[in-house]
Amino acid sequence: MKKLVMIGNGMAGVRTIEEILKLAPEQFEITIFGQEPHPNYNRIKLSNILQGDTSFDEIIINPLDWYKENNIQLFTGEAIVKIDVEGKRVISDQGREVDFDELIIATGSNSFILPIPGAEKIGVTGFRDIHDCEMMIKSAEQYKKAVVIGGGLLGLEAARGLLNLGMKVDVVHLMPNLMERQLDSIASSLLKAELESQGMNFLMEKETVEILGGERVTGLRFKDGSEVEADLVVMAIGIKSNTKAAKSSGIYVNRGIVVNDFMETSVPSVYAVGECAEHREIVYGLVAPLYEQGKVLANRICGLTAEPYTGSVTGTQLKVAGVDLFSAGEIFDDGQTKSIMVYNEFEGIYKRVLTRNNRIVGIVMYGDTKESTKLFRMLTKKEDITGTSIFQTECSAESGGDAASMPNDELVCGCNGVTKGAIVEAIKTQGLTTLDQVSHCTNAGRSCGRCKPMVSQILAHTLGDQFDAAASQKTSICGCTTISREELVEEIKAKGLTSVKEVMNVLEWNNEEGCTKCRPAINYYLGMIYMDEYKDERDSRLVNEKMHANIQKDGTYSVVPRMYGGVTTAADLKKIAEVAEKYNIPLVKLTGGQRIGLFGVKKEDLPGMWEELDMPSGYAYGKTLRTVKTCVGAQYCRYGTQDSMALGIELEKKFERLDTPHKVKMGVSACPRNCSEAGIKDIGFVGIDGGWEIYVAGNGGVDLRPGDLLCTVKTTEEVMEVTGAYLQYYRETANYLERTSKWVERVGLEHVREVLANEETRKALNERMDKTLKKYSEPWNEAIQSEEIKDKYYTKHTVKVGE
Amino acid sequence: MLQTITRIPVAHYSNVKMRSGYSIKIDNKEIALFKLTNGKVYAIENRSPHPKGGVLSEGLISGEYVYCPVYDWKISLADGKVQSPDVGQVRTFKVELENDIIFIILE
Ligand code: SRM
Ligand SMILES: Cc1cc2nc3c(=O)[nH]c(=O)nc-3n(C[C@H](O)[C@H](O)[C@H](O)COP(=O)(O)OP(=O)(O)OC[C@H]3O[C@@H](n4cnc5c(N)ncnc54)[C@H](O)[C@@H]3O)c2cc1C
Ligand code: SF4
Numbered sequence: 001m002k003k004l005v006m007i008g009n010g011m012a013g014v015r016t017i018e019e020i021l022k023l024a025p026e027q028f029e030i031t032i033f034g035q036e037p038h039p040n041y042n043r044i045k046l047s048n049i050l051q052g053d054t055s056f057d058e059i060i061i062n063p064l065d066w067y068k069e070n071n072i073q074l075f076t077g078e079a080i081v082k083i084d085v086e087g088k089r090v091i092s093d094q095g096r097e098v099d100f101d102e103l104i105i106a107t108g109s110n111s112f113i114l115p116i117p118g119a120e121k122i123g124v125t126g127f128r129d130i131h132d133c134e135m136m137i138k139s140a141e142q143y144k145k146a147v148v149i150g151g152g153l154l155g156l157e158a159a160r161g162l163l164n165l166g167m168k169v170d171v172v173h174l175m176p177n178l179m180e181r182q183l184d185s186i187a188s189s190l191l192k193a194e195l196e197s198q199g200m201n202f203l204m205e206k207e208t209v210e211i212l213g214g215e216r217v218t219g220l221r222f223k224d225g226s227e228v229e230a231d232l233v234v235m236a237i238g239i240k241s242n243t244k245a246a247k248s249s250g251i252y253v254n255r256g257i258v259v260n261d262f263m264e265t266s267v268p269s270v271y272a273v274g275e276c277a278e279h280r281e282i283v284y285g286l287v288a289p290l291y292e293q294g295k296v297l298a299n300r301i302c303g304l305t306a307e308p309y310t311g312s313v314t315g316t317q318l319k320v321a322g323v324d325l326f327s328a329g330e331i332f333d334d335g336q337t338k339s340i341m342v343y344n345e346f347e348g349i350y351k352r353v354l355t356r357n358n359r360i361v362g363i364v365m366y367g368d369t370k371e372s373t374k375l376f377r378m379l380t381k382k383e384d385i386t387g388t389s390i391f392q393t394e395c396s397a398e399s400g401g402d403a404a405s406m407p408n409d410e411l412v413c414g415c416n417g418v419t420k421g422a423i424v425e426a427i428k429t430q431g432l433t434t435l436d437q438v439s440h441c442t443n444a445g446r447s448c449g450r451c452k453p454m455v456s457q458i459l460a461h462t463l464g465d466q467f468d469a470a471a472s473q474k475t476s477i478c479g480c481t482t483i484s485r486e487e488l489v490e491e492i493k494a495k496g497l498t499s500v501k502e503v504m505n506v507l508e509w510n511n512e513e514g515c516t517k518c519r520p521a522i523n524y525y526l527g528m529i530y531m532d533e534y535k536d537e538r539d540s541r542l543v544n545e546k547m548h549a550n551i552q553k554d555g556t557y558s559v560v561p562r563m564y565g566g567v568t569t570a571a572d573l574k575k576i577a578e579v580a581e582k583y584n585i586p587l588v589k590l591t592g593g594q595r596i597g598l599f600g601v602k603k604e605d606l607p608g609m610w611e612e613l614d615m616p617s618g619y620a621y622g623k624t625l626r627t628v629k630t631c632v633g634a635q636y637c638r639y640g641t642q643d644s645m646a647l648g649i650e651l652e653k654k655f656e657r658l659d660t661p662h663k664v665k666m667g668v669s670a671c672p673r674n675c676s677e678a679g680i681k682d683i684g685f686v687g688i689d690g691g692w693e694i695y696v697a698g699n700g701g702v703d704l705r706p707g708d709l710l711c712t713v714k715t716t717e718e719v720m721e722v723t724g725a726y727l728q729y730y731r732e733t734a735n736y737l738e739r740t741s742k743w744v745e746r747v748g749l750e751h752v753r754e755v756l757a758n759e760e761t762r763k764a765l766n767e768r769m770d771k772t773l774k775k776y777s778e779p780w781n782e783a784i785q786s787e788e789i790k791d792k793y794y795t796k797h798t799v800k801v802g803e
Numbered sequence: 804m805l806q807t808i809t810r811i812p813v814a815h816y817s818n819v820k821m822r823s824g825y826s827i828k829i830d831n832k833e834i835a836l837f838k839l840t841n842g843k844v845y846a847i848e849n850r851s852p853h854p855k856g857g858v859l860s861e862g863l864i865s866g867e868y869v870y871c872p873v874y875d876w877k878i879s880l881a882d883g884k885v886q887s888p889d890v891g892q893v894r895t896f897k898v899e900l901e902n903d904i905i906f907i908i909l910e
């Protein structure tokens with residue numbers, strides 16, 4: 001087998017390897033060196049990480065198992081420092097030498113750091129990799145003021161992220177217009193106004209000449225003598241191809257490593273691809289052209305006849321919430337160009353198409369980019385536009401972006417060059433039914449993710465009646481398996497699987513003992529399906545549920561006893577006070593859930609405290625019913641129309657300990673003044689004259705959402721019946737860790753209403769609920785009673801040395 | 804410098820539960836023992852390498868890895884290495900088994 005070595009484990013390089021594996025899976029013995037300590041990840045999404053939309057885990061494109069499955073030898077955290085072109089081998093910074101027959105250089109680029117005094121200070125960074133991102137996130141925890149140098153794509157995305165992290169942000173830009181290489185001055189000023197309203201502050205036409213401070217940066221000085229403060233400086237003025245290893249080895253390098261139309265460098269059997277490569281004097285900095293290069297290179301290296309790569313026109317978008325813009329091709333009039341323009345200053349919509357000789361040569365759109373794919377296709381295909389209307393003037397909301405009317409050769413995924421035709425064909429020939437599958441087969445949606453809504457539409461349109469909206473969003477439970485929640489639940493029932501281990505075994509998990517994502521989920525689904533028969537697997541639960549207390553950052557725990565409906569007694573308060581004193585509890589606090597929390601408890605003290613408290617666990621740590629907040633209501637309040645405390649206590653006593661997909665909170669108010677905040681609870685009850693309003697899907701947490709009125713009922717019995725049925729339906733159909741607010745948005749409130757409208761269904765749901773509720777016992781009491789539990793979970797063994 | 808190697812008996816093998824952390828304290832050192840499905844026992848410092856710290860003994864065990872219970876980092880019990888995309892390393896201790904006794908080697 002021929003030996004193929006690749007330097008650089010990034011987006012363009014690994015995509016090239018994927019293409020090679022598709023063409024010729026057995027042709028090469030592949031070795032990859034990557035300087036970063038990670039498998040290939042989606043660099044584009046670093047902006048989303050900074051903005052808090054995703055996690056490092058979720059942006060891995062090729063997990064380590066992928067390399068293993070494809071027999072690729074991977075060395076991470078190891079850089080190649082020398083290429084011996086004569087001897088055909090590479091040498092790493094750890095002294096490792098590996099021979100090659102063919103070599104791909106895919107070293108990407110580095111952030112360009114201004115060569116000014118102070119640039120090396122702590123707190124100055126580029127924006128390129130996970131490391132930079134972590135550094136920014138960490139700085140934001142300690143420091144307040146950030147300055148981003150560069151008002152281009154990367155700079156603005158970084159600035160938005162830092163705002164989300166709670167910092168004050170100045171953006172310094174050398175030119176009078178933001179993103180001046182992609183936008184004209186009208187679009188640029190619309191963008192600036194929007195970003196200012198989001199809280200960004202701009203320092204335009206400023207040239208940074210010095211970074212101030214001691215070891216750590218404290219500010220910047222500009223050419224005009226003015227200064228600003230900064231605890232963090234992000235340089236986002238551009239990128240510089242990473243050509244060091246190539247250059248020192250005698251490979252011809254200009255701005256990047258120079259390649260021909262087949263990605264061949266000046267040295268035989270050595271190729272370059274990605275941001276490190278310079279093709280026809282252009283170095284590209286977006287994935288779409290780089291993936292095209294990868295395709296050409298893969299064909300070439302496998303010895304197949306390949307179309308040459310002749311260069312790309314690229315389209316640009318900005319990944320900042322609230323900003324919709326698109327730009328491609330030329331921007332400025334040159335005397336021979338004619339523009340077609342729509343400018344709606346009132347709604348902040350601006351679109352301009354630049355034409356030359358009846359052909360589109362440039363596009364700038366702001367505020368409404370629905371027609372961008374269509375126009376971009378006309379640009380790249382050089383279509384004659386004589387007689388076509390470029391912008392539909394009326395009802396622009398309806399125009400463009402429609403899967404049915406879209407021509408087959410229209411590009412849907414710009415990043416990966418996937419057309420509608422290719423997607424439709426994959427769906428039809430390979431029987432695809434989910435977005436995940438389409439992404440996997442065609443690559444559409446695997447990079448920036450912007451095209452996913454359109455891919456979904458095409459999927460729905462192509463499948464017609466067979467399309468199942470909920471199922472199409474299927475994603476696998478975790479990296480240990482490819483099956484979805486629905487399939488898992490089906491399989492458990494069909495095959496009669498009864499334990500977490502059996503599930504992972506029979507359904508061929510690729511990781512024998514699972515992970516922290518799938519094990520708690522499987523344990524939940526089993527308990528939900530088998531109601532009272534399933535033996536809970538404590539070691540598969542998340543740490544807090546396993547310990548029946550909430551772990552804190554230093555490894556201590558919190559203890560929150562039940563106080564049904566937020567109502568307590570003098571005797572209970574005394575007990576809590578005594579326990580707090582006896583165990584030296586560092587913090588006693590009223591929680592946001594109307595009860596008392598004891599924080600900072602050592603794990604070995606937990607059982608003893610529980611015993612002395614002699615109160616039930618408040619489950620402040622569980623995916624279960626947390627609290628039922630109540631107002632004083634009709635018993636005391638002059639406005640109260642119902643007994644809110646009594647209903648709250650009844651609800652809490654009935655549903656406590658129940659396992660639910662995510663935590664569930666309730667609130668009961670006795671009038672619409674709503675002192676218990678029932679409007680932002682998973683289920684909220686508001687007393688009215690002669691009955692109760694029941695609100696659902698409220699959330700007071702991350703994604704603040706007011707509850708929707710589910711129905712109005714007359715009696716407490718009806719309240720209990722609707723609540724039981726609603727909760728049970730949520731338990732049976734939600735994904736594990738899906739809060740009720742998200743669940744209702746996914747399945748639709750109307751759908752839930754329809755299900756609950758049927759009396760038979762309600763009854764059946766309640767029967768399953770009641771059967772499930774029978775199995776629970778008080779966990780703190782259980783721990784006190786059982787030596788085994790105490791020994792296994794709550795003991796610290798002290799060993800004395802020298803005895 | 805004088806180097807002392809100490810071999811300390813810390814637990815009975817049969818008392819350590821499968822796939823569950825066993826926390827011990829030797830002087831001021833907090834150590835967590837783990838017995839895996841294959842019967843092997845590993846010992847690591849009971850402190851997450853996450854910059855904010857945290858314990859490891861209560862983590863979920865899968866194969867030769869423990870998931871940090873506080874920040875969900877995946878950590879190899881064999882060499883203490885934190886798995887990508889996170890980075891770091893936990894101190895590991897050599898373990899010896901004799902009759903039913905687990906010894907930890909402190910260097
Ligand atoms: C103790 C308490 C804060 C307080 O001092 O008041 C608290 C403490 C924690 N909350 Fe909370 N939440 C507390 C009331 C709330 C409230 C207010 C409420 O319930 O009325 C909210 C917003 C309402 C809501 O949930 O919709 C709230 C929204 C969250 C969220 C965001 C949930 C969401 O879906 O958006 C989390 C994160 C999560 O659960 O994944 C969270 C998670 C946490 C955790 C468990 C974080 C963790 O995993 O370690 C905190 C544990 C601290 C500890 O060391 O024990 N906490 N948390 C409150 C306990 C109430 C109780 O008696 O049970
Ligand atoms: C924050 C951010 C947002 C972006 N947003 C978008 C977007 O919206 N749309 C878009 O199309 N593009 C976007 N990009 C650009 C896109 O990520 C890059 O074009 C793409 O990653 C380039 O791929 P590459 O393989 O050439 O380089 P990289 O992905 O950088 O990979 C190169 C790898 O090689 C390694 N390496 C370097 N030298 C050596 C050596 N000597 N030995 C071993 N390994 C080495 C590097 O550490 C690196 O991991 C964005 C980039 C960033 C940073
Ligand atoms: S919600 Fe209405 S009844 Fe309850 S305490 Fe407030 S004002 Fe009184």
Ligand code: FES
Binds near residue numbers: 413416445446448
């Ligand atoms: S357009 Fe970026 S992933 Fe499809």
